[in-house]
Amino acid sequence: MRKALVIGIDNYLGVPLGGCVNDAVSVANILEKNEDGSPNFDVRLITNPSDTTDIPTTRRLIEELFETHSDVALFYYSGHGLLKSTGGYIVTSDFKRYDEGIPMHEILGLATNSKARSKIIILDCCHSGSFATSNLGNSSVSNLCDELTVITASRDIESAIELDGHGVFTSLLIDALQGGAADIRGHITAGSIYAYIDSALGAWAQRPIFKTNVSRFVPIRSVNPKISLEKLRRIIKYFPKPEDEFKLDPSYEFTSEKAIGVNCSIFKDLQDFESEGLVKPVDEEHMYYAAMNSKSCKLTALGYHYWRLVKQNKL
Missing domain, CATH: 3.40.50.1460 (Rossmann fold)
Structure with a gap:
């Protein structure tokens, strides 16, 4: 009550x-x-x-x-x-x-x-x-x-x-x-x-x-979550360990000629994480270039916080 x-x-x-x-x-x-x-x-x-x-x-x-x-x-x-x-x-x-x-x-x-x-x-x-x-x-x-x-x-x-x-x-x-x-x-x-x-x-x-x-x-x-809990829980799937980097390539970017549907869906999740400060591209300014230039992305400190909550079944 x-x-x-x-x-x-x-x-x-x-x-x-x-x-x-x-x-x-x-x-x-x-x-x-x-x-x-x-x-x-x-x-x-x-x-x-x-x-x-x-x-x-x-x-x-x-x-x-x-x-x-x-x-x-x-x-x-x-x-x-x-x-x-x-x-x-x-x-x-x-x-x-x-x-x-x-x-x-x-x-x-x-x-x-x-x-x-x-x-x-x-x-x-x-x-x-x-x-x-x-x-x-x-x-x-x-x-x-x-x-x-x-x-x-x-x-x-x-x-x-x-x-x-x-x-x-x-x-x-x-x-x-x-x-x-x-x-x-x-x-x-x-x-x-x-x-x-x-x-x-x-x-x-x-x-x-x-x-x-x-x-x-x-x-x-x-209020309604900025990222659905279902999507947020996938963060430990993309980053099995918090220090892991997720390797990207052009197949993850839907505008690329090499785009693959399942990879584009994953990339959409990662972009949503990036928009809320959970993920950042490595050696690139934007996630788009990280994919097109075959770089990677990794968790931020805030991303690690939510990764830990998911890992500990608190979300």
């Missing part, structure tokens, strides 16, 4: 913040299913909660997310964040002085005591980098329980930027979940999401924060 609570709050003291609700809706829709249409997270989407007051409603929802046994419990929040001497807060619509919202350390406590096997928290709000800092207020020290991952839009001293009515961080998060952060198998993890967002934001832009204490990365979403 995979549960996700997605909250978007853009009504702050009666003044709309921007695209927080739209961002939350987009994230919820993406998390519900994998690219092939298979179910992913059982998502509960809440926008501008308005029971008796927002604070109890939001607190109850977060408690319900983390209190049940589940394989993955994911919490995403888009809204306003506040940093005080007492720590960081996610701010609700009924904000008032001394009762601003939900303390980030309280959310951390709920995640720490959660029965879920894996916990993932994603915060798109100002000062979100203060989440999971030490009790002494030292932002360089994190307090994370086992199997907890936190991704925040900014450091504790920074605002989370909006552009064209959408959070910059969440816009990148959505791109990552739609496949930008997928590996060759189509798996998208918290680690690959952060790497994708981090590479897109310059040194002078807001800096996302990644904190984790896990023994494994669980896929947050899956």
